[in-house]
Amino acid sequence: MKPPPPWIAAQVRQLLAQRGHAWLLQGPSGLGQYSLALELARAWLCDQPAAQGACGQCASCHAVDVRAHTDLCVLMPETIMLELGWPLGEKAQQDLDEKKRKPSKEIRVDAMRDAVEFAQRTSGRGRGKVVLVYPAERMNHVTANTLLKTLEEPAGDLRFVLASEAAHQLLPTIRSRCLGHTMTWPEESAALAWLQAQGIKPADAPALLRAAGGRPEDALSFAQAGRDAKVWAVLPKALARGDAAALADWTPAEAVSALQKICHDLMAVKTGGAPRFFQASDLPAAASFAALTAWARELANTARTVEHPFNAGLMLETLVSQARSALNSRP
Ligand SMILES: [Zn+2]
DSSP, X not given: OOOOOHHHHHHHHHHHTSOOSEEEEESOTTSOHHHHHHHHHHHHHOSSOBTTBOOSSSHHHHHHHTTOOTTEEEEOOHHHHHHHTOOOOHHHHHHHHTTSSOOOSSBOHHHHHHHHHHHHSOOSSSSOEEEEETTGGGBOHHXXXXXXXXXXXXXXXXXXXXXXXXXXXXXXXXXXXXXXXXOOOOOHHHHHHHHHHTTOOTTTHHHHHHHTTTOHHHHHHHHHTTOOHHHHXXXXXXXXXXXXXXXXXXXXHHHHHHHHXXXXXXXXXXXXXOOSSSOGGGSOSOOOXXXXXXXHHHHHHHHHHTTSOSOHHHHHHHHHHHHHHHHTOOO
């Protein structure tokens, strides 16, 4: 496994220095909740852990790295398990292979039952057991309550790490059973250096990081989804010209999110603030504040139904035309 980025490594050290059998890692997406949760689990299970974390060499570390540690139970929605390369349970895999259902976007009740069984077993390698839940807000009421019972009576050697982008949606009783840790934002220079180490061109890294609002992992996924730093920088002005090609290969959800960022930055500039997602020079001349407010409302409405657009092509056309009229409104 690659060493974690420096801002994650610092948080691993910080959390390992404290005693806690249940951690709740919280903060916005793209700051590395999952990496931190996994590093913590790896360190807890490691045969020769050091203050900075797992050794990376022992049989336990190896078992975590190949996703086959008997004392680590990961609870995630199936879509995320597949994305991150975790094996599904036998029954779940069979259901998907036979196309009985689609991969679940929630943490399934069946997976939670397996986790309860796991909690009751004795540790296979003798260094305790770990349950990792990510993203914890994807538990429904039934799964959350089952987890709560396990949290309330943890077997002596069982530890938990929950990671969430929306900790406020968790049951208060779950939150209160965990020690909370708010994810640290990386310094811009550290985030840029890390992006370059992942193969991003030095010239592109700043715009990608800006596009992701300063969240390095989101910036990397954005680049990996084929998004170009140069295209991002010219997007606001292209939309002001009504250039529909600018959004042609974007999904409606990606398009709405990009438009919300443009709208956010124009409103920020309008009220004397600094843009967050673009450089000031990327933005078209100031539009009317009333038009921007109305546009922000339209985008928020669209965002609610964007996962199930009636007609994606038509939706993109509407989005471009709304953008054009808002961006060309004159104060
Ligand atoms: Zn190790």
